[in-house]
Amino acid sequence: MGHEPRVVDVAVGLGSHDLGVAAHCAALYRAGLFTTLLFTGGNSPGTLDWFPRGEAIHFREHAVALGVPDEAILVEPRAANTGENIVFSREVLADAGIVPRSVLLVCKPYMERRAYATTRKLWPEIEVTCASVPLExxxxxxxxxxxxxxxxxxxxxxxxxxxxxxxxxxxxxxxxxxxxxxxxxxxxxxxxxxxxxxxxxxx
Structure with missing residues (x-):
């Protein structure tokens, strides 16, 4: 998407097979871009062997190991696709009393545009910025x-x-x-x- 990561109300790390998403979330947290981080994702056939307890659970553990305080992280452990990632994340945030105006979506590099397009459809009122590990x-x-x-x-x-x-x-x-x-x-x-x-x- 070519977005520049910036200060937002909350970051959402989208579950996948790529643990680098969690590491990048941790780096952006340490950079002071957000105080609340939500990981979303259960399992798909492609990630069950990688993360048997669920993508969001493993991502949270990795982020904590990289210095993100446990109390700064919320977990949405049910989503099985990108639409559910967005819808269920909204619900978890609302249940925690958080109604953000801006969100940083952190995902695999090639998934930014699909994550953005999905969020614009299912969460149209939110201001969306996309981020991923800056690798060739x-x-x-x-x-x-x-x-x-x-x-x-x-x-x-x-x-x-x-x-x-x-x-x-x-x-x-x-x-x-x-x-x-x-x-x-x-x-x-x-x-x-x-x-x-x-x-x-x-x-």
Missing amino acids: FEEYVTTIGDEKLVVDMLVGDLQRVIEYPKRGFAVEQDVPEEVLAAYASLVDAGYDGHLLGAGAQTP
Whole structure:
């Protein structure tokens, strides 16, 4: 998205297979950008082996190990897709008496636009800033250790950016022609493991 991280009322760390999200949340907390951090995510088939007790639980533990005070962290442990991440996070915050005006969404680098589009649809009154670990593609693949997984998920995320507005899950986003061409080329090359109907099925 090209957003600059800034001071916000609350940060929401979106669960996934990437523990770097939790580490980046911890770094942004130490930088003084927020005082309340919420991790959201239960499990999906792709993360059950990585985080058997749930994404948000493991992310919280990692952030605490990196210096974030336990009392600064809220946990939403049920969400199984991005839409639920947003809806359930709102509920957890409301239950804690927190009604933020601005939120920092922290997620995987290639997920920023989908997270943004989903939030604009499901939480339209909030001011949204997106953040992710500032790594080039090759560096990011090295941190994950599985190039096929990363590209599969990148391709799947773009498909969802294109398709989900039609299903009412997200707001429309402009997708340049060269991005569509790259997407088609990658699908033809076999990077289809995260496409709708070919693996993960959820928003």
